[in-house]
Amino acid sequence: MLIERRQIEAWLAEDLGHHDVTNAVPGTTTAQLVAKDDGVVAGIDVASAVFSVLDAEITVEPAVSDGEQVATGDVLLTARGPAKSLLRGERVVVNAIGHACGVATRTHRAVTAAREISESVAIAGTRKTTPGLRRLEKRAIVAGGGDTHRLDLSHMVMVKDNHIAEMGLETAIETMRDRASFTTKIEVEVESPSDGPRAAAAGADIVLFDNMTPDDVARGVEKLPANVLSEASGGITIETVPEYAATGVDVISMGSLTHSASALDLSFRTGE
Template identity: 40%
Template sequence: MSNDCKAITIICKALKEDVGAGDITTRGVVARSIVVQGKIIAKEAGVIAGLPVAEEVFRQVDKKIKFSSAVKDGTWVKKGEVIATLTGPAQGILTGERVALNFLQRLSGIATLTHSFVFRVSCLGSLARILDTRKTTPGLRELEKYAVRCGGGTNHRLGLYDAILIKDNHLAIAGGVQATVSRIKKEGWRRMKIEVEAKTLAQVKQAIALSVDRILLDNMNIKILREAVRLCQKAGIKTEASGGISLKNVARVAATGVDFISVGALTHSAKALDISLKVNAG
């Protein structure tokens, strides 16, 4: 993960939310002296992401818990495969179990869905890269974008501060493609690359004339998208397809020759991977 301090902050908030003043059930029925061994098992096939997060969860609960990953993040595992083992105080393992699994299941689900999109595109021999978006769970963006990378995807901008992307509402308020792009170029903005959204071929042509760095081709049908890509390639401008991208149509979108395909579903609609923890008395 790119920022361990941020990850630890997220983990501590999650533990505070779940554990609160203490795990009263575990304290009431499990003696402090009991030590157990556990296995974290993938109950369905998929790409694993979040093992370092799960390890940190248990470390925050009880530093005596020993966590050992059996695979690396980004690995495709089969149903029933052991992905990690742990040994330590039973109280700590039971207290950290749910939070650790929540992270693992969520992040592995994102990695698995991302892998599916990347696979569909790579089967064509296309070099189009699958991008995520800002449609992430509030507070979990760093982790969810990490999961996208584990699945073979590429991160788009992290936030509003690290890239210029002029969207439809910017255009509506600022007066259209020419006025908006001209204004931001005049302002300088640290000479950052400029990407502008286009919904029509007319907007594509306007953006090309202004020599932007990338054009986001939003919600275009395949015929129009193909023509937009052709125009941009002729001008030497990178293209990104977006809007309504699914596993059913991503191959057709990639076949147009687009450079990037952004998919909000990677983070807002990924199904959690089924993962469980089984313990045995040590």
């Protein structure tokens, strides 16, 4: 299951409350989830997961798959079952899928902007995700054509500015290298182009040029050995993606893919 059952149960408990007086609609019905705007689909299997937890009698038939583009008026899925159960799950489904589609749509826009300049640069997310929704948001980034980046702190070692401030660049890298498995990559965040070669010489597999102008990133990339990957991050917008893609950097990571994505407007219509 994309989302853990306990997470879905928490969503439903939050929304249903203790006394839903509208929970009195009789009979069975059919409902459709319809796009009210253009975008990229993500999280479509959340509907099946939510409704299966809520009521086993509900069936869901997706009309599209994650990664597909939809236009205003397109049907994303059809659900059939007890009317009261469909209506009780409506808001959770619309909120979750709408948010996922928003992340996928924003990611697709960033990838499209990057492809104007480079066919190889990756657009990646960050750990700036909504607590409890990381699985949903990371999958949405992939649906939009992006890269998840690290999924959590155990997925890759990242030596950040605060580590360097406390330990020094070389000592921080050496310490983390000694503690990490041989299978784990080490990424090091630097704040000036000249620190890139230092990080590489100390053992970095990836150098992250943080909060730099495109010109500074380009200078930093030029100084790195060929076997070290480069990444740019920090305040990069969809509008400035082409400038950073032109620097020759391997990865552009953007927290805004998740923390600033607007939900895709969706409508849940019964009686269809």
